[in-house]
Amino acid sequence: MRKLLSSCVILCLSLASLPSLAADADTPPITVFAAASLTNVLQELGDGYTKQTSTPIRFSFAASSALARQIENGAPADIFFSADLEWMDYLQSRHLIQRDTRHDVLGNRLVLIAPVDSKVTLKIEPHFAIAAALGKGRLATGDPDAVPVGRYARAALTALGVWNEVSERMVRADSVRSALAFVDRGEAPLGIVYETDALIDKQVRVVDVFPDKTHLPIVYPIALTSAAKSDAAGFVAYVRGPAGEMAFKAYGFTPLQ
Secondary structure (H helix, E strand, O other): OHHHHHHHHHHHHHHHHHHHHHHHHHOOOEEEEEEHHHHHHHHHHHHHHHHHHOOOEEEEEEOHHHHHHHHHOOOOOOEEEOOOHHHHHHHHHOOOEOHHHOEEEEEOOEEEEEEOOOOOOOOOOOOOOHHHHHOOOOEEEEOOOOOHHHHHHHHHHHHOOOHHHHOOOEEEEOOHHHHHHHHHOOOOOEEEEEHHHHHHOOOEEEEEEOOHHHOOOOEEEEEEEOOOOOOHHHHHHHHHOHHHHHHHHHOOOEEOO
16 A cells, blocks of 8 residues: 555656756757857857756857848747847847847957868968968958858958959858868968867867957847747856856957946
8 A cells, every 4th residue: 555655646746847857858949040150159058048047049150141131031049149249230220130139248269260180371461372371272260251251361461462363262151060061171371260160179270369459349239030939038147157258258258247
């Protein structure tokens, strides 16, 4: 009899827990559209947030330009985390983000990279010999007409007086991670990416860092979209809080708050 009662108690407790488990399973994910350069750190933060809150986080990583246009065309995103101010401005001007939730979160640096076994040495300065260093190869970076890292690269190379020497010798990648991959695989002798991208890839090395004065500050803003679910604000707060600050610093970003 005692064993029967014990079994009944265990069964009742198990059944009592089922509604909460079902609720967790039915919790709709928060969808985050984020710049490709944020891939590793945001996946880590997403895992941490889900563990803490049981709310799943779903990411879409690509160039900020591509993501902004997807949101403009009705893609169901709750959060936009851009690699530059321009594409956030683009969505704000179209009333596709909640303006009062917009915050500048991170800074980064622009670097020139080469394959890890490359012997290229260059000092970035006015009229530096980047064209000669390319040899017969091409320079990999984001498409300067849309992708933020490419825009920063074009601004820096123009300020240094070497844009015209390399503008026709570029791999116009669709994101910073694609540009990184060209150098990683040895398909391009040089590339321009963010410092944080170079830090996570052991197959490339930093040749030199572009002076900050050669391009606009690299700033990553975040905002809720106009169609965001109410609980999406929790993940923005988490990203901007102590857990986010610790993770971003570990990956080489500069928290701005």
